[in-house]
Amino acid sequence: MAVEVKELLEAGVHFGHLTRKWDPNMAPYVYMERNGIHIINLYKTAAKIEEAGAALAKIAASGRKILFVATKKQAKDIVAEKAGDINMPYITERWPGGMLTNFVTIRKAVKKMASIDRMKKDGTFMTLSKKERLQVDRLRAKLEKNLGSITDMTRLPGALFVVDIKREHIAIKEAQKLNIPIFAMVDTNSDPRQVDYVIPANDDASKSIDKILSHVSSAIAGGLAERKAEKDASAKDDAPKAKAAPKAKATAEEEE
Incomplete structure (x- = not known):
C-alpha cells in the first residue's frame, strides 16, 4: 500500500515540537518552521515509512517477532490493538528493566504465569489457604499486566518498533547492546542517530500514531502472509513425494 502525503497531512503527522526544543540532528527531516513549531517534511516521512515497511515485512516473513514498545498514554491502546491484530508482542505498561538484556529472567516470570494457570486447572490452587x-492471584494479575502481551515471545525479537524514543530510552539502550534493529517514530525533539530505521513523525498525537502504525502493521501482515504462502507451497510439494514413496517401494519388490 503506497503512502500518500495527503493522508499523513490530514493525520497531523507533520507537526513537530517547539523550535527551542528541537534536536539539530533532525534537521534533514524538517521542512520549515511555522509559529515557533517545526514542520516535518512529509515526503521524507512517506519514503521512510515504505523503507521501514519493506524491512519489517522481511523480518516477519523470516518468522521472527517484532516487539512494539509504547508506554505513553495516547499510544498505548493503538499499539495494543495494531500489534495484537498481527499477533506481535508489545509493551504498553512500564518497560521491565532487563526485558532484552536479561531475557532469561523475564521468561521465568512468564513461565510462572503458566504454572499458576496450571495450578488453577488441576485443582492445586484450591488446596492453598485463602491468604x-x-x-x-495478585502475583498473576501483576505479571499479566506487565508481561501478558509477550507470553508467545519465546526468544529475543528480530526488531523493536518504538513510539517516542526519548520516553523509551531504556528499551533503546537494551536493543542497541544486543544489536537488535530499532524502528521508530522520531519527533523533532529526538536524536535519530539512535535508530536504524527512522520515521520522522509527530509522536504525540493519537491520529498521527494511528496512521503510522496502520502502515507499519499492514507491511508486517504482508510479510506474515508471504511466510504462510511459502509454507503452504512447501507442504503441497512434499505431499506428492510422500505418496510416491510407497509406489517406488512396490516397484523395487516387483523387480525382485
Missing part, C-alpha cells in the same frame, strides 16, 4: 490464594 495464599489471594497472594497468588
Whole structure:
C-alpha cells in the first residue's frame, strides 16, 4: 500500500515540537518552521515509512517477532490493538528493566504465569489457604499486566518498533547492546542517530500514531502472509513425494 502525503497531512503527522526544543540532528527531516513549531517534511516521512515497511515485512516473513514498545498514554491502546491484530508482542505498561538484556529472567516470570494457570486447572490452587490464594492471584494479575502481551515471545525479537524514543530510552539502550534493529517514530525533539530505521513523525498525537502504525502493521501482515504462502507451497510439494514413496517401494519388490 503506497503512502500518500495527503493522508499523513490530514493525520497531523507533520507537526513537530517547539523550535527551542528541537534536536539539530533532525534537521534533514524538517521542512520549515511555522509559529515557533517545526514542520516535518512529509515526503521524507512517506519514503521512510515504505523503507521501514519493506524491512519489517522481511523480518516477519523470516518468522521472527517484532516487539512494539509504547508506554505513553495516547499510544498505548493503538499499539495494543495494531500489534495484537498481527499477533506481535508489545509493551504498553512500564518497560521491565532487563526485558532484552536479561531475557532469561523475564521468561521465568512468564513461565510462572503458566504454572499458576496450571495450578488453577488441576485443582492445586484450591488446596492453598485463602491468604495464599489471594497472594497468588495478585502475583498473576501483576505479571499479566506487565508481561501478558509477550507470553508467545519465546526468544529475543528480530526488531523493536518504538513510539517516542526519548520516553523509551531504556528499551533503546537494551536493543542497541544486543544489536537488535530499532524502528521508530522520531519527533523533532529526538536524536535519530539512535535508530536504524527512522520515521520522522509527530509522536504525540493519537491520529498521527494511528496512521503510522496502520502502515507499519499492514507491511508486517504482508510479510506474515508471504511466510504462510511459502509454507503452504512447501507442504503441497512434499505431499506428492510422500505418496510416491510407497509406489517406488512396490516397484523395487516387483523387480525382485
